Amino acid sequence: MVEPLPHVREIPPYVPGKPPVARAGLTTYKLSSNENPYPPLPSVRATAEQAVTAMNRYPDMGCSALYDALATKHGVGTDQLAAGTGSVALIYHLLSAYCGPGDEVVHAWRSFEAYPIAITAAGATGVKVPVTADGRHDLPAMAAATTERTKVVLLCTPNNPTGPALTHAETTAFIAGVPADVLVVVDEAYVEFVRMADPVDGLALLRDHPNVVLLRTFSKAYGLAGLRVGYAVAAPEVATALRAVALPFGVSSVAQAAAVASLAAEDELLARVDALVVERDRLVAGIAAVGWTVPEPQGNFVWFDLPQTDAFAAAAGEAGLAVRPFAGEGVRVSVGEPEATDRLVEVLRGMKRPT
Structure with a gap:
């Protein structure tokens, strides 16, 4: 069999954000890929x-x-x-x-x-x-x-x-x-x-x-x-x-x-960006209100620096939220719809904060 160049075998896989798992009676939200939640203009x-x-x-x-x-x-x-x-x-x-x-x-x-x-x-x-x-x-x-x-x-x-x-x-x-x-x-x-x-x-x-x-x-x-x-x-x-x-x-x-x-x-699209920034600020305020902290977010996402990534992702998943865990390091959560923001804050309220 013809072998690829040696370094090709060393290429780490890209792990895309997963879609949410369907939950009966619950609207689910994909917060795992930093996508813009608004539909096309x-x-x-x-x-x-x-x-x-x-x-x-x-x-x-x-x-x-x-x-x-x-x-x-x-x-x-x-x-x-x-x-x-x-x-x-x-x-x-x-x-x-x-x-x-x-x-x-x-x-x-x-x-x-x-x-x-x-x-x-x-x-x-x-x-x-x-x-x-x-x-x-x-x-x-x-x-x-x-x-x-x-x-x-x-x-x-x-x-x-x-x-x-x-x-x-x-x-x-x-x-x-x-x-x-x-x-x-x-x-x-x-x-x-x-x-x-x-x-x-x-x-x-x-x-x-x-x-x-x-x-x-x-x-x-x-x-x-x-x-x-x-x-x-x-x-x-x-x-x-x-x-x-x-x-x-x-x-x-x-x-x-x-x-x-x-x-x-562009003006119409950037107005949507302004709205997402407002939602980002509301999310950060909600996170702080339940005793959690995140690094200063300047994108359309926030980062939770904690090793319990699987537990965090599982709790979010139960609430109908798909997030992006980085095993053993932290979890990234995209800024999405207002309902998703409220639901994430409630998930955090019920979780033990990292020390």
Whole structure:
């Protein structure tokens, strides 16, 4: 039998959030995948349905309409853009373009579950730097972990699954200390949910540092998780490399059309984000009222740092809530419908708080 490359056997599996188990007489809620709970906007759905009528044709491999819309939105050139099937695809593209055996990729941990998978798939070596006790990136430790073998540093802000976001000042200082031949990826999948002083201005970082790469997605705030479309903003040379290694015709016609329509309806979609932030604040207040604490959430989720993950997930499941446990480390819970918030608080009220 033909064997795969040795590192392929070492790729850890991605564990998706599970759907809720049906409960008789009880509405269930999926809070395990950080999805947007709102249904598609009518205007976006109509555009996607129209695009389906041409499904017998290949999509625009150059993503022309999408790149034009994004260039206008961000004030960048279309040559600075690269699209993929979700921002996670751009992580794979970037690591395959810039890393190989012997190269290192520095990232916080726990952070986005796909990082170790993509790093191993590229044949590179991941250097995990533990987050602080309050779930934040330990930037001094990440700087110390950066060596002559480092090719990429991954910054996840807000950090998934722990929740806190980096400030612009600390990120700027960190990047200034990173060698210019090391790519610094600022993964901003949840940027639209950030409400804090001195938030990261990724475009400003990119203007000042050509080794910065920004990652964005339409999956969360824009509610297109099922269509898989994300993008990178980078220096033209980096964007060219990302496009070169991308799967041809990877972003479907329907996804491109829905993304462009979402940008056109951005005010309406971001009003939904504002509502989710309000619900996030209500959830945090409810959590505090029953004596629990969580790291500062800046995405559409909260993190419970506790080893009893199975017990927590089971209690939530009995209440009709699917959550995302990370065995022995903690549980991430997405911000969802108000009823889901109320039910989660009641679950917490009946559970023993960790000491």
